[in-house]
Amino acid sequence: MSQTKKSETKTKNTGQFKKGNEVGKKTRFEKDNKAASKYKPEYCEMLIDYFNQPSTKVEYKETYYKGELNSRTPIVMPAEYPTFELFAAKLGVSVRTLKNWCEEDPRFADCYARAKEIQYGKLTSLAVMGIYNPVYAKFEAVNNHDKQDKSEVEQKVSGNIG
Numbered sequence: 001m002s003q004t005k006k007s008e009t010k011t012k013n014t015g016q017f018k019k020g021n022e023v024g025k026k027t028r029f030e031k032d033n034k035a036a037s038k039y040k041p042e043y044c045e046m047l048i049d050y051f052n053q054p055s056t057k058v059e060y061k062e063t064y065y066k067g068e069l070n071s072r073t074p075i076v077m078p079a080e081y082p083t084f085e086l087f088a089a090k091l092g093v094s095v096r097t098l099k100n101w102c103e104e105d106p107r108f109a110d111c112y113a114r115a116k117e118i119q120y121g122k123l124t125s126l127a128v129m130g131i132y133n134p135v136y137a138k139f140e141a142v143n144n145h146d147k148q149d150k151s152e153v154e155q156k157v158s159g160n161i162g
Contacts, residue, residue: 038093039101044111050090051082051115055122056131078131082119084112120145 061073080086088095102109120141127137141147 037101037104038091038097039104039108041105041107043091043101044105044108046091047087047108047111047115048118050087051118051122053082054079055126076129076131078126082115082122084115087115116145 055078056076057079058074059077061075063070063073084095084098088098098112102112123132123137123140123145126132127134142149
């Protein structure tokens with residue numbers, strides 16, 4: 001029985017990602033390459049409109065008796081919580097792109113800041129109404145709105161001073 005030795009062949013990597021490649025050297029936010037940005041001025045209005053949607057919606061629980069409507073009870077439900085991730089996905093970009101647009105356009109930066117305030121206002125009002133879980137509301141406020149627990153610490157000094 002003879003053994004055959006498999007010859008190993010190496011293929012040369014000819015893809016675009018190789019040392020010295022010039023593809024992607026300029027970013028789309030450099031002044032001479034601004035045309036490549038997907039930013040449009042109407043995104044400012046769209047951002048505010050997206051975050052200004054009603055916080056709640058009313059759905060009805062209907063009960064029937066012998067095929068006829070017996071009662072219709074309104075139930076207040078939260079609308080979809082507006083996030084920058086969902087807004088970015090709607091535009092087909094990333095949240096990082098939204099933040100880049102804030103650096104690129106002062107008007108968009110102002111709208112972004114207003115949207116963040118609207119978002120926090122909705123979070124607070126829905127948590128106070130008991131619609132949002134308070135633990136989640138606190139988590140959201142601390143992690144996405146730079147809020148923190150305030151606690152007082154009493155300090156006692158012992159020993160001789162002086």
